[in-house]
Amino acid sequence: MPDLFPRVAVIGGGPAGLMAADTLAARGMRVALYDAMPSVGRKFLMAGRGGLNLSHSEPRPAFVARYGERATRIAPWLERFGPEAVRAWAHALGVTTFVGSSGRVFPTDMKAAPLLRAWLHRMREAGVEFKMRHRWLGWQDDAHDRVLRFATPAGMTVIDADAVVIALGGASWPRLGSDGAWVPLLAGRGLRVAPLLPANCGFETTWSEHFRTRCAGQPLKSVALAPPASGGAAPRWRTGEFTVTDTGIEGSLVYTLCAPIRDRLLADGAAVMLLDLLPALPAERVLHEVARPRGSRSMSTHLQSRLRLGGVKAAVLRECVGPEVFANPARLAAAIKAAPLRLTGMRPVAEAISTAGGVAFEEVAADLRATRLDGVFFAGEMLDWEAPTGGYLLTACLASGRTAADGVQSWLAGRRG
Numbered sequence: 001m002p003d004l005f006p007r008v009a010v011i012g013g014g015p016a017g018l019m020a021a022d023t024l025a026a027r028g029m030r031v032a033l034y035d036a037m038p039s040v041g042r043k044f045l046m047a048g049r050g051g052l053n054l055s056h057s058e059p060r061p062a063f064v065a066r067y068g069e070r071a072t073r074i075a076p077w078l079e080r081f082g083p084e085a086v087r088a089w090a091h092a093l094g095v096t097t098f099v100g101s102s103g104r105v106f107p108t109d110m111k112a113a114p115l116l117r118a119w120l121h122r123m124r125e126a127g128v129e130f131k132m133r134h135r136w137l138g139w140q141d142d143a144h145d146r147v148l149r150f151a152t153p154a155g156m157t158v159i160d161a162d163a164v165v166i167a168l169g170g171a172s173w174p175r176l177g178s179d180g181a182w183v184p185l186l187a188g189r190g191l192r193v194a195p196l197l198p199a200n201c202g203f204e205t206t207w208s209e210h211f212r213t214r215c216a217g218q219p220l221k222s223v224a225l226a227p228p229a230s231g232g233a234a235p236r237w238r239t240g241e242f243t244v245t246d247t248g249i250e251g252s253l254v255y256t257l258c259a260p261i262r263d264r265l266l267a268d269g270a271a272v273m274l275l276d277l278l279p280a281l282p283a284e285r286v287l288h289e290v291a292r293p294r295g296s297r298s299m300s301t302h303l304q305s306r307l308r309l310g311g312v313k314a315a316v317l318r319e320c321v322g323p324e325v326f327a328n329p330a331r332l333a334a335a336i337k338a339a340p341l342r343l344t345g346m347r348p349v350a351e352a353i354s355t356a357g358g359v360a361f362e363e364v365a366a367d368l369r370a371t372r373l374d375g376v377f378f379a380g381e382m383l384d385w386e387a388p389t390g391g392y393l394l395t396a397c398l399a400s401g402r403t404a405a406d407g408v409q410s411w412l413a414g415r416r417g
């Protein structure tokens with residue numbers, strides 16, 4: 001007897017795959033979810049350690065702009081499942097959310113586990129089968145694109161699905177399951193995959209030993225960073241905070257500038273950022289205070305008393321400019337407002353919060369169906385987009401899972417009709 005309900009294989013149990021599975025099961029499809037790990041949602045649970053920033057409450061145009069060059073591709077996903085839908089989804093699972101002072105959206109309890117538990121419970125009730133410890137190894141030679149090979153503890157197994165959603169994540173934090181091992185599998189099937197690169201990552205610089213031992217781990221608060229502008233344009237400053245690390249810098253302000261820094265590093269081998277240590281003060285005021293007579297006081301004491309510039313901020317300034325600058329008030333004032341911070345490398349993708357690169361958008365239709373494969377859809381971080389931290393990653397992953405599920409449903413309906 002033929003199956004009455006289509007069988008959909010979802011590979012990857014992160015937020016993108018889970019959203020696809022949940023949506024399809026709720027619409028009456030038979031869904032099996034495969035994951036290489038012993039349990040699903042490990043990176044989602046890790047995100048819970050930071051309070052689980054689910055989304056952001058800023059107005060939609062600003063929200064969409066966070067996806068940079070991919071904004072026009074991702075905007076339609078957010079039409080289906082945007083920040084408001086993310087909150088409604090959590091509420092439907094019994095988890096209330098709140099908007100923090102920065103506009104970020106979190107579960108009220110700042111935890112991921114209760115939300116994941118309720119979500120999985122709903123999926124099991126809807127009949128989703130969870131096939132753990134199933135590592136996808138690619139396609140069966142000479143078979144159609146929905147015949148999939150898995151390594152399991154019991155040996156190799158091959159399944160034949162009616163439609164497939166692949167949502168294997170990027171390559172950051174590989175111990176949580178997403179290790180990027182899928183890249184050669186897709187490339188071998190003729191799909192274009194942009195190299196996986198660190199996003200929301202730390203960058204390296206050459207701190208002096210003295211600075212490193214004294215300042216690593218300390219935050220630089222209320223500062224601004226800008227990539228150097230070319231062609232005489234004014235630098236585009238971003239204000240926020242970041243942390244000094246043993247090897248360089250990391251933190252939210254650095255993450256917002258990750259793509260331009262990375263591009264510059266890849267092109268030139270180094271990226272000189274401009275650092276404004278006192279963004280709240282105009283340059284003239286800084287010069288006025290620096291140039292005041294200081295009597296017998298040291299320049300350090302002078303900067304501390306006139307501008308409250310001390311501690312790690314004063315120390316980082318000494319890392320960026322030579323001692324001769326401290327002898328010249330005009331040059332010193334200019335350096336306080338735009339100190340050159342030379343970055344020499346990026347931290348490895350395994351340490352990054354997320355991954356840039358992935359399945360090229362030219363390979364997928366608007367509904368995330370792979371145009372060169374038959375009945376295969378992609379979702380989540382494994383597609384070639386990136387976004388800063390702030391809830392934009394999870395929102396787009398969930399939205400892409402919903403988009404792929406909608407695509408699967410229409411594609412299956414088209415085949416039956």
Ligand SMILES: Cc1cc2nc3c(=O)[nH]c(=O)nc-3n(C[C@H](O)[C@H](O)[C@H](O)COP(=O)(O)OP(=O)(O)OC[C@H]3O[C@@H](n4cnc5c(N)ncnc54)[C@H](O)[C@@H]3O)c2cc1C
Binds near residue numbers: 135380
């Ligand atoms: C420390 C940390 C904190 C974060 N905090 C936030 C936050 O607060 N807000 C936010 O928006 N984002 C955050 N993120 C990013 C967010 O968690 C990810 O963007 C998101 O989980 C990606 O979802 P995904 O479904 O695409 O992939 P993943 O969540 O990576 O899931 C992919 C799944 O595929 C499985 N898999 C991989 N390869 C195979 C294979 N060959 N066979 C079978 N299964 C396979 C993996 O085991 C995994 O379960 C954080 C990330 C990290 C590392």
